[in-house]
Amino acid sequence: MRISVLGTGTVGRTVAGRAGDLGHEVAIGTRDPQATLARTDTDMMGNPPFGAWHADHPEIALLRFADAAARGELIVNATSGTNSLEVLALAGAENLKGKVLIDIANPLDFSAGFPPTLFVKDTDSLAEQIQRAFPEARVVKTLNTLNATVMVDPATLAGGDHSIFVSGDDAAAKATATDLLRGFGWRDIIDLGDLSTARGPEMLLPIWLRLMTALGTPAFNFKIVR
């Protein structure tokens, strides 16, 4: 499948790299490919600049947001929550129309430091904001509740014995997203229901962030024991 990932940060790189390893035809979207490749700084998490990562993944195309979205059959929003609506507008509603749009972003507001707060919650969600702004995209919220490494390869943690959630209004889109998740290795995929249920996994971030501090690692996940 042609998968286009919007966002060049850790989540975008990790999802793109894994999808490419699984045989998908992957592009990464960015604002300005030349500028992205010209960066030489590590990010605040200590990750190498995009160009260094891309040198190891030459099969993954780096395109402008609109070109990446036009090429993809399935689009992944791996941008920061504060930028998501702007980036998706640059990707273009016409390029998202009818396509499955997997939304991994979280509505985190770091303006007052750590832990961040949520800029939308409880009575609305980022996923619903995106769906309203792009009504012809088929938004599925998933993968926003854990670290990128575990996201794309759940078996790296406890043999994969933990859970992932999907929310969305379009059953066929959720089935497509679920197929991708199974390809990553997910076995316990819980369909929470329509897209408004994304409020639940988005509001999981406050405990996720505090668990990361308490446990001293981002390498953990929730298993729904029942």
Next chain:
Amino acid sequence: MRISVLGTGTVGRTVAGRAGDLGHEVAIGTRDPQATLARTDTDMMGNPPFGAWHADHPEIALLRFADAAARGELIVNATSGTNSLEVLALAGAENLKGKVLIDIANPLDFSAGFPPTLFVKDTDSLAEQIQRAFPEARVVKTLNTLNATVMVDPATLAGGDHSIFVSGDDAAAKATATDLLRGFGWRDIIDLGDLSTARGPEMLLPIWLRLMTALGTPAFNFKIVR
């Protein structure tokens, strides 16, 4: 230990009954014991009236909130979140002074139907509201993230292989609460940190409620796999 549980609903009864079975000297606090015992209706969850339950637990004293709080060495807030501050005021700051106050309540607002929203979240929590209102109580947030049955007997679910959280500003109070949790059978007790970390487990309710709907049962819990 003398434990007083404020609240006569399912959570209050379940915690009181289990604490009594474990050999603690337990009282339940209510607004008006005679009125509580005179009720004949089942509640909205189909539970029998308090009197029927109490007939099976005659060793548990039913007292006015203030009398229960005065008698207890450890107090449990098992009231609804909307009533918690009022009930604790009736219990009396002088009767809470210096005592461990385990807060199980959730700030759920059912006024717009199901699923409820949270009336405090993200930048504050019910637990912190309680601590500010009763600064000499030693508030510990715990047990608010799951069904009452599993709360007091985690072994009923997957042999107890799942997690519970504690938050609080007073290390000795958290140790006392942790001892009680171990008595219930908890093994994976995660100390999230100070009381502000209670924002995390309180904001877990939105996904808990949607999981209850998706799974068709309240008999589940989160295991933090790491």
